[in-house]
Amino acid sequence: MENMNKISCEIVRDLLPLYADDAVSDASRALVEAHLEACENCRKVLENCRAQVKIPPESTADPLKKVKRRQIHRIALAALAAVACAALVFGLYFNYSTRSVTVPYDAATMTVADAGDGVFRFYYPENVNGISTRTVHVERDGMQEIVLFYYLDYRPLRDAGSFPNGFFAKEFPPEDFGEVSRIFYRDFNGVDPDVLIDEMDVTPLVWEAEGAPLLTPFTPAG
Numbered sequence: 143m144e145n146m147n148k149i150s151c152e153i154v155r156d157l158l159p160l161y162a163d164d165a166v167s168d169a170s171r172a173l174v175e176a177h178l179e180a181c182e183n184c185r186k187v188l189e190n191c192r193a194q195v196k197i198p199p200e201s202t203a204d205p206l207k208k209v210k211r212r213q214i215h216r217i218a219l220a221a222l223a224a225v226a227c228a229a230l231v232f233g234l235y236f237n238y239s240t241r242s243v244t245v246p247y248d249a250a251t252m253t254v255a256d257a258g259d260g261v262f263r264f265y266y267p268e269n270v271n272g273i274s275t276r277t278v279h280v281e282r283d284g285m286q287e288i289v290l291f292y293y294l295d296y297r298p299l300r301d302a303g304s305f306p307n308g309f310f311a312k313e314f315p316p317e318d319f320g321e322v323s324r325i326f327y328r329d330f331n332g333v334d335p336d337v338l339i340d341e342m343d344v345t346p347l348v349w350e351a352e353g354a355p356l357l358t359p360f361t362p363a364g
C-alpha cells in the first residue's frame with residue numbers, strides 16, 4: 143500500500159501544475175482532489191505550484207539569469223562596438239593626418255637658395271606645406287661629396303601658414319667631409335641611399351655650390 147501511495151503521489155505531482163492551471167480533465171481533477179484530501183505533502187506541493195504559476199515565467203529565477211546574461215552580452219557588445227568605432231575613427235584620422243601627396247618636380251617654382259652658414263631656403267609652389275630632406279654621403283672612386291635630396295608634399299592637416307615666407311629654411315651644418323655641394327629633387331621615401339646615388343645623374347638637380355667640383359678627391363682612411 144505504501145508503494146501504491148508513493149506512485150500515486152508521483153502521478154499527482156505530475157498532474158499538479160496542470161491542475162493548478164485548471165487544465166485537467168474532470169476525471170483527473172477528481173482523482174487529484176481525492177488524493178489531496180488525504181495527502182498533506184501533495185497539498186503543500188500544490189501551494190508551491192500555485193505560487194509559482196502566479197509569477198510570469200520570464201521573472202522566475204533561471205530566466206532572470208538569462209536576462210542578466212543577455213544584458214551583459216549587450217553591454218559587452220556595445221563596449222566592443224565603441225572600441226571598434228574609436229579605433230576606426232582614430233585610424234581614419236591618423237591615416238588622413240599623416241597622408242601626404244608628393245608634389246612633382248617643377249623647375250619654375252621649386253628653387254633653392256644658399257642663405258649662408260649651412261642654411262638653405264627651399265622655395266615652393268602654392269598649396270605645398272611639407273618638406274622632407276635627406277643628406278647622403280657619396281664616395282666613388284676615391285672621390286666624395288655630400289649631396290642633399292629633398293621633396294615637397296601636401297599634408298592636408300598641416301597649417302599652410304606655418305611657412306609664410308614662401309620658403310622652408312633648413313640648416314645643414316658642415317659634416318666632417320664638407321658641406322652640401324648639390325641638392326636634388328626626389329621622393330626618397332623607401333629608396334635605398336645606394337639607389338639614390340646610382341640614379342643621381344637622372345635626378346633633377348636643383349642647386350649646386352658655385353665652383354664646387356661634383357666630386358671632391360679624398361683619401362679613404364685606413
Ligand SMILES: [Zn+2]
Nearest residue numbers: 151181183184
Ligand atoms: Zn500525495
